[in-house]
Amino acid sequence: MSLVVELVKVTPRNRNFPCRECGRKVGDVADQAYATTKYGSKKSATYCYECGKTKEVTTKKFECLQCGSCCRNLRVNMGEWTLGLFLLPDETKFFPEDKIFPMWAIGLKGRSRPRPETIGVFQLDSATCIHMTEKNTCRIYDKRPVICHAHPLSLTIEQDRTINASVNASCKGARKIPSNTHIKLSDYFSDDIIKASAAASAYLQRMFHESAGLIWLFDLRSHKWKRVTETTVIQLKA
Ligand code: SF4
């Protein structure tokens, strides 16, 4: 289990907190203090500046807190779209057929009722995943969809169709990680997560490459296809 130690400002709210080590009020020692969080448990402590200096920063890597939120809030509203869990075609077999809908598509057919030609990605229309156990673990962990593997990385699809990975701000375990696209992902995430995110990104990129600019996303609320024209942030998992 890793411990994250960070320097925090002494504020009116925390200035009277006793230092875990020496017991002095943290505000009496300096205008800065140290706070620690033990990932994987709710334990946290505050140290005065002097005692906190001696604590070692062991890691700032992402660790899942098993809160279950990302498997329970799979349906998300994103601008014009309500979207579900992103599923590659061969991943749909793990989910109930009547809950599977198309998600990403390309091309164009039909003059009177224009619609996409080829569906590349499907989605699950369900807020809670049937594979989550009461203990917030995944029943199909080894076979879970690539997007579950990539979580908490999301993909941002830019107007020019380039795709960037960014940190999903709603994941509690990733809260301390800056949520912009310029961070060095390997500072915070395991190779596994980065590889899965790259695989999902490469899949979409290949699809977009064949699309001649015509990209569609299926909205679960209206049950209609809508053309993607602007920069779209797609939180692939809530
Ligand atoms: S939301 Fe984040 S911390 Fe919570 S279970 Fe999902 S990955 Fe883990």
Ligand code: SF4
């Ligand atoms: S497949 Fe597993 S990891 Fe993915 S949403 Fe379902 S329970 Fe969560």
Ligand SMILES: [Zn+2]
């Ligand atoms: Zn102290």
